[in-house]
Amino acid sequence: MRLSRFFLPTLKETPTEAQIVSHRLMLRAGMIRQTSAGIYAWLPLGYRVLRKIEQLVREEQDAAGAQELLMPTIQSAELWKESGRYDDYGKEMLRITDRHDREMLFGPTNEEMITDIFRSFVKSYKQLPLNLYHIQWKFRDEIRPRFGVMRGREFLMKDAYSFDIDPDSAKRAYHKMFLAYLRTYARMGLKAIPMRADTGPIGGDFSHEFIILAETGESGVFCHKDWLDLDVLKDAPGTDDDLQAFFDKYTSIYAATDEKHDPANCPVPESDLVSARGIEVGHIFYFGTKYSKAMNATVTGPNGEQVPVEMGSYGIGVSRLMAGIIEASHDENGIIWPDAVAPFRVGLVNLKAGDAETDRVCQEIYDALEVKGVDVLYDDTDERPGVKFANMDLIGLPWHLVVGPRGLKNGVVELKRRATGEREELSVESALAKLTA
């Protein structure tokens, strides 16, 4: 993509409404545009990242055996009356009336709907286990939306729903998601810590929330320092292995939010205790038969009896995760995208657009990267170098390849790693080799 043709409305100054760093940077980097309180339009740069995150989440869900479908955003109130949550959910649920005066709602979550789909088609225990998920926009009419997409009213969420014949099997489903979640965050370069959590309006008796560590996180977190050394991607068992041991290991190390942390009764000696800040980016629940009983979702068991299915649900705030990543990965100049979710892998900076030789080399590099399938944003504008550098740092692409007449005279270009600031001068060939490796 050529920057001269890319819709990227960056801002030099920070809009006043933005208080936290991710919100500021997303506005300044031209990623989002607020349209109402807690509701945002995703501009091309932001949307690219959103899709990257979504895709990574999808890959891990698929790998864990979940199957993707897509349910509507607008739901009928009927199902919610059946489960009893139409009244319980309160004002957070956006209620809508259609032209026939039918009660509808913009879904805040999909337990009822998925349970309805399930009961319509699944009749036998032989069709279990089953895990269905979708990545869909949700709406929760928060009293006070804030912090940009971190606490928006409309947000993109991956929600998966597992169905099993008995609690043991449901536990395994839970463990699978537990692992998939940790893998998902790890692949995004995030340190995520699962913690026992309240189940809130979803209900149920077993739940973990996943907190990523970020200096600017909204809540305080305490954990054993061993957490910081764990490498999920190395520890992760294959999907067929028994996940119990993995689950036990990862839930046995101390971790608690400040609300639940009691310094007086903390099992971790002070010297091993890490105090940090975190952001909740996922929540998984095992709630048994809460919905299946209320909605009569049963299957025929091995002995011919009708058994209400054991269910769990598993959410990841996809749009929130973007803000979380920025909170966890930025510096005073802007965003630092982890490679896995970066909108482009390379920012190619032409320091002197219009200079024949510089233009030629840039074009050559641009074409070579495109051919190799490397996402590249080519700054072909005739802005001053300072402007280009500042903008490149702001939008945070992992690699900056800087090409100017001065370097070309010596046969070199400059490759900068955004995360570390390291720069090296090297030939075009070596730079390309490095970027396409």
Place this chain on the structure above:
RNA sequence: CGGGGCGUGGCGCAGUCUGGUAGCGCGCCAGUUUUGGGUACUGGAGGCCCCCGGUUCGAAUCCGGGCGCCCCGACCA
């Protein structure tokens, strides 16, 4: 929902108290200049001053009503 604040060119703000032709910085356009970390100069374009009503010779400014947005708190992926 309780408490606080804000709404003035795209963005950041001044002007409101004390009514009298709407300003500044950044950005944008044109030109000159500059050319490796937001360059300098010159000349431009761009505003229903959130909306409706009232007071007044005259309202961004005063009064009444409405809408929107932000911050703190209780609540949440």
